[in-house]
Amino acid sequence: MSREKIWGFFIMLSDHFADDASAPPRGLYLEKDYRDENRIDLKIWDETLDFLSEHKFNTLLVDVGDQVKLDSHPEIAAPNAFSKEFVVDMLDKARAKGLDPIPKLNFSACHHTWFRGYNRMVGSEPYYKAVSDVIAEVCELFGKPRFFHLGLDEEDYDCQVKYNEKVLIRGPGLWWHDLYFYFNEVEKNGVRPWMWSDYFWRHKKEFIEKMPKEVLQSNWYYNTFREYPPVPEGLELSDSGYLSNRNTLNAVCQEAYEKLSDLGFDQVPTCSSYASRRNAFQTMYHCKNKVQDDRLYGFLTAPWLATDSEHKYALLNDAYRFYLAREKVYPETL
Numbered sequence: 001m002s003r004e005k006i007w008g009f010f011i012m013l014s015d016h017f018a019d020d021a022s023a024p025p026r027g028l029y030l031e032k033d034y035r036d037e038n039r040i041d042l043k044i045w046d047e048t049l050d051f052l053s054e055h056k057f058n059t060l061l062v063d064v065g066d067q068v069k070l071d072s073h074p075e076i077a078a079p080n081a082f083s084k085e086f087v088v089d090m091l092d093k094a095r096a097k098g099l100d101p102i103p104k105l106n107f108s109a110c111h112h113t114w115f116r117g118y119n120r121m122v123g124s125e126p127y128y129k130a131v132s133d134v135i136a137e138v139c140e141l142f143g144k145p146r147f148f149h150l151g152l153d154e155e156d157y158d159c160q161v162k163y164n165e166k167v168l169i170r171g172p173g174l175w176w177h178d179l180y181f182y183f184n185e186v187e188k189n190g191v192r193p194w195m196w197s198d199y200f201w202r203h204k205k206e207f208i209e210k211m212p213k214e215v216l217q218s219n220w221y222y223n224t225f226r227e228y229p230p231v232p233e234g235l236e237l238s239d240s241g242y243l244s245n246r247n248t249l250n251a252v253c254q255e256a257y258e259k260l261s262d263l264g265f266d267q268v269p270t271c272s273s274y275a276s277r278r279n280a281f282q283t284m285y286h287c288k289n290k291v292q293d294d295r296l297y298g299f300l301t302a303p304w305l306a307t308d309s310e311h312k313y314a315l316l317n318d319a320y321r322f323y324l325a326r327e328k329v330y331p332e333t334l
Helices: 042-054 084-096 125-141 172-187 204-210 246-262 279-290 309-329
Strands: 006-012 059-063 100-104 147-149 192-196 216-218 298-301
Touching: 006 042, 006 309, 042 084, 042 309, 059 298, 084 100, 084 125, 100 125, 125 147, 125 172, 172 192, 172 204, 246 279, 279 298, 279 309, 298 309
Parallel strands: 006 059, 006 298, 059 100, 100 147, 147 192, 192 216
Antiparallel strands: none
């Protein structure tokens, strides 16, 4: 019996992920983006989920962050955080629409503003205790989900160079120590870990040697697919390579889908309308032809925008482009 593919949409309960309050704005306007409360609008949440259900999505990747009042660590809750009972009701309503909710907490040192206070305690005993507590409680909140997304993207200097308050990058030893800790905490709750794959771009040899195959991977590439000069075998991008050689970076990102497949990793390729209106179609077309089907667990689209009225139509546009791409590349699934 074949496994049903994931047709997923990334949605934000919490929009607190870009460390720190000095991070550049991500919204439509050039005003300062950060605020202590999250911007979630429940009317837009409901309308988005209705649209997803109507367009045959089956998975909802939920960025939980600090938008839930957790019993174990109420101190990390945003001022407008929801009660656990309220969130359970939200998740049940999503399931009733045919959407399987999967939790996400991003533990990248570049993207954990939501972890309020603990984000400055990486590597300490209080930090590990808090990580263990919140993973266990969120697994319970989501009713022992199939997967738990740990984020873990963009922990490098280029992604934090514009932050005024904090730049934090773990060395390789601490990085892998912490990854194994996160994976273990998820697995001991009977759930499979899931993560972004961009560490592979810069540290291919380490990734191949140390990354467990049990971890579901999501490589991502949001620009237009083009033919780039071949990337020399064994190349690992330096931090400066991210900015100084965009074509090489793009080639590395595109090739990662095929390379991860060849190495035996299960993956959910991730697209977005954030940078290119063609990205969803090109991602699906590329991966259908380059990734082994038994390693291809499905696709995810990530608009990277708050669930609020300002971004309502951008969210729906992202979902619709994904649907149209699926209609072209995987019509048999509709």
